[in-house]
Amino acid sequence: MSVVLVDSGGANIGSVRYALERLGVDAPLTADIDTIRTADRVILPGVGAAGTAMAHLHALGLVDVLRTLPQPLLGICLGMQLLFESSAEGEVACLGRIPARVEPLAPSPGVRVPHMGWNRLRHGADDPLLAGVADGAQAYFVHGYAAPVGDWTVAASTHGAPFSAVVRSGRCWGAQFHPERSGEVGARLLRNFLEMPA
Numbered sequence: 001m002s003v004v005l006v007d008s009g010g011a012n013i014g015s016v017r018y019a020l021e022r023l024g025v026d027a028p029l030t031a032d033i034d035t036i037r038t039a040d041r042v043i044l045p046g047v048g049a050a051g052t053a054m055a056h057l058h059a060l061g062l063v064d065v066l067r068t069l070p071q072p073l074l075g076i077c078l079g080m081q082l083l084f085e086s087s088a089e090g091e092v093a094c095l096g097r098i099p100a101r102v103e104p105l106a107p108s109p110g111v112r113v114p115h116m117g118w119n120r121l122r123h124g125a126d127d128p129l130l131a132g133v134a135d136g137a138q139a140y141f142v143h144g145y146a147a148p149v150g151d152w153t154v155a156a157s158t159h160g161a162p163f164s165a166v167v168r169s170g171r172c173w174g175a176q177f178h179p180e181r182s183g184e185v186g187a188r189l190l191r192n193f194l195e196m197p198a
Contacts, residue, residue: 003194004039006066007031008046008079009056016045016076019180023191031060040198042069046078050102050145051090053078067095073172074193080167080174081145089145098152098169102145111160114144119177121155121165121185129173129192130155130166137185139165139177146176 003020005013005027013029020027020043027043028035036042044066046053057063066073075083082094087102094102107113123135139157146163149156155166157176166189167174173193179186 001025001040001194001198002038003027003041003043004036005029006036006042006044006062006079007056007060008044008053008082009048013045015178015180016043019186019190020194023187023194025194031062033061033065036062036065037069040071041194042066042071042073043193044073044075044079044082046076046082047142048078049089050078050081050087050094051092053082054092054094057082063095067097070171071198072193072196073097075172075174076180077143077176077178080176081147083167083169083172083174084147087145097172098147098167098174100148100150100152102147104145105143105163106160108160114142115146115159116142119157119159119165121157121177123155124149124153125155125168127154127166127168127173128196129168129189131192132188133185139175139179139182139185141165141177143176147174
């Protein structure tokens with residue numbers, strides 16, 4: 001099985017690759033269109049600003065590729081946010097695979113933004129990506145923007161208000177948290193993604 005990491009220009013790519021290596025998978029970083037199109041699994045990692053990441057993907061000619069991939073695609077952190085129609089961060093159009101807009105987290109008394117640290121996952125739908133991950137399990141988040149809860153929400157978390165922590169639309173999944181920094185919960189999510197039927 002071939003797994004590739006899309007070159008999104010994010011800072012977490014090395015740690016995601018290492019997490020996959022611990023599962024016995026060598027996932028090269030690539031911006032090659034043919035390599036991405038022919039991979040069995042595609043992972044879109046990302047840390048940073050939505051506008052910068054989308055400009056990078058446009059420059060590499062990868063936007064239409066990622067919008068139309070039929071094989072399983074997993075977005076991580078900013079990569080998950082890029083799966084949505086748009087982001088308020090830079091008022092940028094994203095990949096449009098999930099019909100909603102990413103908005104900033106709202107600070108309030110006792111709620112700091114960005115959201116950094118461990119938070120509980122509350123299951124909202126039965127999905128193979130979370131097989132073996134208990135309702136209420138904790139994952140590690142670092143983000144200032146978030147996707148709303150909707151039909152696409154597989155699991156939600158709350159930081160001041162509820163937000164989507166894990167999403168799905170067809171063969172496209174996303175995790176707002178960092179699996180590579182979330183211990184066994186993150187490893188299980190990555191393993192589930194790798195083991196899904198092609």
